Amino acid sequence: MIKLRKKNYAANLYRIFLICMAGIFLLFACRVHSRSEVTPVSVGQTILMSEEYTPGTVFDRNGEVIAAGDSGELCWSTEETRDAFLQVLGPDIHSTLLSGTTILGNCAWVFGTEDNRWGIYSLLHPAAGKIGGSVKLTLDRRLQEYAAQLVRQNGHEEAYIIVSDYKTGEILAAYGDVFGESMHPGSTMKPILAATALSLNPELEDYVYDCVPENHIFQIENGAVEINCAENMFHGELSMENAIAYSCNGYFISLMQKADHAKMLEALKKWGFDTSISYEQFMYWDHSFIKNSRSETDYLMAAIGQANAYMTPAGLHFCTNVLLNHGKLAEPVLYSGKQSSPGSPWKTIEAGEAKEVCGSEAADKVAGMMELVTEIGTGTSFYLPGFAAKTGTAQKEDEDGNLTGLCTVWTTGGLTDENTPYAVTVCLDDVDEYVGSAAAGKMAQSILIYMTEGGE
Numbered sequence: 001m002i003k004l005r006k007k008n009y010a011a012n013l014y015r016i017f018l019i020c021m022a023g024i025f026l027l028f029a030c031r032v033h034s035r036s037e038v039t040p041v042s043v044g045q046t047i048l049m050s051e052e053y054t055p056g057t058v059f060d061r062n063g064e065v066i067a068a069g070d071s072g073e074l075c076w077s078t079e080e081t082r083d084a085f086l087q088v089l090g091p092d093i094h095s096t097l098l099s100g101t102t103i104l105g106n107c108a109w110v111f112g113t114e115d116n117r118w119g120i121y122s123l124l125h126p127a128a129g130k131i132g133g134s135v136k137l138t139l140d141r142r143l144q145e146y147a148a149q150l151v152r153q154n155g156h157e158e159a160y161i162i163v164s165d166y167k168t169g170e171i172l173a174a175y176g177d178v179f180g181e182s183m184h185p186g187s188t189m190k191p192i193l194a195a196t197a198l199s200l201n202p203e204l205e206d207y208v209y210d211c212v213p214e215n216h217i218f219q220i221e222n223g224a225v226e227i228n229c230a231e232n233m234f235h236g237e238l239s240m241e242n243a244i245a246y247s248c249n250g251y252f253i254s255l256m257q258k259a260d261h262a263k264m265l266e267a268l269k270k271w272g273f274d275t276s277i278s279y280e281q282f283m284y285w286d287h288s289f290i291k292n293s294r295s296e297t298d299y300l301m302a303a304i305g306q307a308n309a310y311m312t313p314a315g316l317h318f319c320t321n322v323l324l325n326h327g328k329l330a331e332p333v334l335y336s337g338k339q340s341s342p343g344s345p346w347k348t349i350e351a352g353e354a355k356e357v358c359g360s361e362a363a364d365k366v367a368g369m370m371e372l373v374t375e376i377g378t379g380t381s382f383y384l385p386g387f388a389a390k391t392g393t394a395q396k397e398d399e400d401g402n403l404t405g406l407c408t409v410w411t412t413g414g415l416t417d418e419n420t421p422y423a424v425t426v427c428l429d430d431v432d433e434y435v436g437s438a439a440a441g442k443m444a445q446s447i448l449i450y451m452t453e454g455g456e
């Protein structure tokens, strides 16, 4: 205790006041210095609430519980459910809030942010614990667990799978960091370019390219570049549909040279390339085609999904949905129902309007060409009736641009029968060259068989 002598009472009080002011000023200076003063209040509040509240329940599309709050924690239904959903659900709110690429990062109400302690329910249940709201996902728990099991069976470490209904936009399964990880799309870029080129100029459908050695030298402003087909194959004379079926690099590079560069780049923005697109329920890293490069070599290499062409598995999947859905993208959604807090009514969440990305005739033509991939082309080993698909392989380089011998392999596609409007994209990253894109295709085929033969 500070003993205040009566004589100096006022002066001592003034000194204590000054010391307190200096303390407050110092504390503020420290916060500015450490940048902690810029933390938005809402984020801090959410984090605090997540510590105070027991989370609500996460249901799948059929009402099955994926995870539910229990004495302050979010607990998984089973260990298998945890393995399948951990990445996409993102239950650690400290690291996923505002990330935009996980489900719970976008559903903060599960952690209690929308609980109204003055609501009728709370007033009638004054002793009720603090419990967050609940969410109903569009994901199918069993399908998601099946996808995770498929990855384990095939022994892959870096695998990404996304499945959706291309007519409604509902995402049915999302395994791995499908919204966050970008990779070279390789030849899966070709159907997108075909549909874009046909949208701009329908006559290009008749474009023919002769895949012979001399036609693999491409003249550019400052010289020439040689770009070969995979395994230095020569496909001979090809129409557009055969170029897609057999995945001819030369065809698409010469098509891109023939097309109006500026118009192509502008039209590619509608698909999300070199621009910014985000959706109501999540974000994903927008895909790039040439970025800011003005190099013609980069433009030509992007035609085969290399150089500056990058996509997330989700980004590529939505482009495939456009092709299967007559040129329109049904807005992708991850959840369809929301309950702000226990006892409050469930609210149905409607998806936004479908968006036109390319002409319907162009999309339908290219979807038909993609059916040839599994009928006669690079995807015969995973044929299914009406499975329109495209394979892709991209070689991985190290930081200095040297080939590492590892690849990213893809298959993206879906069933053209509109009674089973399912699209699936499988990506295996950092795999050895011999693995090949058909490995991803066979996993996609297994998923479609599982869905159509009563798995879902």
Ligand SMILES: [Zn+2]
Binding pocket: 211, 229, 233, 234, 235, 236, 247, 248, 249, 250, 251
């Ligand atoms: Zn070729």
